[in-house]
Amino acid sequence: MAEIVAGIGISHVPALGPAVDAAASGQDTNPDMKAFTDVGTWLAQTKPDVVVVIYNDHGASFSFDLVPTFAIGAAESYLPADEGFGRPPLPAYPGDAELSWHIIDSVVPEGFDLTVCQSLDVDHGFSTPMKVLFGTPEAWPVKVIPLAVNVVQQPTPSARRCYELGLAIGRALRSYPKDTRVAVIGTGGMSHQLQGERAGHINPDFDQQFLSEIVNDPENLASLSNPDYIHLAGSEGAELVMWLIMRGALGQNVEAGLSGYVIPVANTAAGVVAMQNAG
């Protein structure tokens, strides 16, 4: 049977890649920045076969012509998208189409109205965490399942809905008959805002509470409304609801692992937290 070996919440701002490299090389001695690398090292030790990466597209693969609330990949492989700079020189991500379909066949009948993508280019929301956690290998050491969430165009799915989808994905993963080690990665955040007169908004009190409650009290985080998330985390930081999908997939009781919090990475508060199901 499949086992969920790790849950990670992590920012996906592109500048995180170079910032983490600087910490790894000793150029930057901030211990919180080092936490990102340490989480990657820890993740490797959990030996995942597959990572489910919950992220959002930033105008690369979806435009406002068509916005799925939840889009899951079921492809054999995924290419990094051209976001306006040319296609990034990264290896393609190998998919696990069989496990993707297992999740789809489990959660759609439970009433989650997924959009199923057998072709999907993934942008920095996906690629930044992969790079931070796995470095820049010639070939990725894991298979991937992307889950793209609309956190851009209201009505975005509520934190509650995200958490419930996570619970359903957890049930799906645990019912997968193959011996597969799965890590679930919720990406985005932490607080930031990239528009309006409030651009530059950072809310460290909220972020720190979020880092703690995502482990210990996800129910409270699931009870916040969409406007509350935007008010507290910023219009773009509201993407933090994606961490609740990851958290829902894990068991009710988890053990907290490494975590870190840095202000700023570019225009964003950046955070990372690792956890695993309690023995």
Added chain:
Amino acid sequence: MAEIVAGIGISHVPALGPAVDAAASGQDTNPDMKAFTDVGTWLAQTKPDVVVVIYNDHGASFSFDLVPTFAIGAAESYLPADEGFGRPPLPAYPGDAELSWHIIDSVVPEGFDLTVCQSLDVDHGFSTPMKVLFGTPEAWPVKVIPLAVNVVQQPTPSARRCYELGLAIGRALRSYPKDTRVAVIGTGGMSHQLQGERAGHINPDFDQQFLSEIVNDPENLASLSNPDYIHLAGSEGAELVMWLIMRGALGQNVEAGLSGYVIPVANTAAGVVAMQNAG
């Protein structure tokens, strides 16, 4: 406040257009075929401002690259799609983007994970009922809201899920503050199968029960499983679940109006039923 003035279930097989024309001109004297024209006449008398058309795409606008479970249009207008024969010479369908967004803003927070389309070409699943009910005017006399349902690639949404979405759309429509007369049209079916050794499957007993229960016992129809629908209605006739979205949008008690049932129209059993909320 908006009012739901009519609910219609109707087949969408392309051959229905010419068949109905033949009945209207007296070439075909089958009274059940005349029912299709009569429903159109009745619909005009209910003076709808907007029609919500629930249909499925048949490989015109969506491929297996991306399959939304439920995709709703929120465009200013919709073009008829090229399905392999060239673009049909039909006028563009004017949208009611404001009402589309009202529905979206109502049902997504209720946990329906719609895909929102501000650009969408609609195929015969949409165009055939429009032609049968409204003829071929130079400009359509109503605004439209297309709702495309995945009834092609399993896991398709269950009949229960469709009915529940219909209930939510009904709540949304009734809460729309503008004085707007809305007709809801569920399309597809009736029994038919276009693949495998069982191609040509027609199930008149099931169809007749469906025509009756869609009015009087939608709960029973909502309780049938996806395999049951395929077994009873045929692999393509299973699209009849879309009528349950229409039925859900109406009130609990409805008055039955005209109905008709014809075998065959091309390879399909064709049916129509009209209803409206009971006094």
Added chain:
Amino acid sequence: MVEKPNMSFDQIPGTYVFDGRRSRMGYPLNKMSAALNNPADREAFQSDPEAFMERYGLSDEQREAVRTRDWLSMIKHGGNIYFAYKIGVMDGLTVQQVLAAMTGTSAEEFKQMMSNGGRQPNG
């Protein structure tokens, strides 16, 4: 009242339920067929079908099924009828002619069966 047969997908006779397994298998075939919505691609397919199939990476079985217009084999190898029929459109075939060929009957016989009320359940 409609009664529930409580079937599973694999119990339905003569029916290839288009599920994830078939959609995955049929992906190149259906993607190629979807391209036939474009006039330019319709021409490309007709002028050099082998090159067109190569472009989309069809499996050997899928190519052979397309070459021989073996509609049942297309379905068995993951083709979806709404997409596969776009190939039939270019041959000038009606859906009914495709279904007749798929079930190994003549177009006339199939038409007659439909006019007589279609293939009856369990028939």
Added chain:
Amino acid sequence: MVEKPNMSFDQIPGTYVFDGRRSRMGYPLNKMSAALNNPADREAFQSDPEAFMERYGLSDEQREAVRTRDWLSMIKHGGNIYFAYKIGVMDGLTVQQVLAAMTGTSAEEFKQMMSNGGRQPNG
């Protein structure tokens, strides 16, 4: 415990929540920006921005905002920052430079504000 401010979208200061109303208004502007994911369209925009804006049917206000790189005006007229920033990419701007311009501060000041911990809540 995170407490609930129980805000509504319109109460959040200095924030233009990207909802259906704005997505509808901004549709031509964002559609044009989305095209900039393609190298050929990036060239087309740069060589003749007026023709490119005409092709997508931008409103007068949106055109003027693009012409003057008035980022706040783009947002107010339905632009979404992830899309609008693709215009900034072609100008060689960082997101931070765009945000500085949007808030009427210098790039240096904005950078300093971020290094000092960002714009504080209710600040």
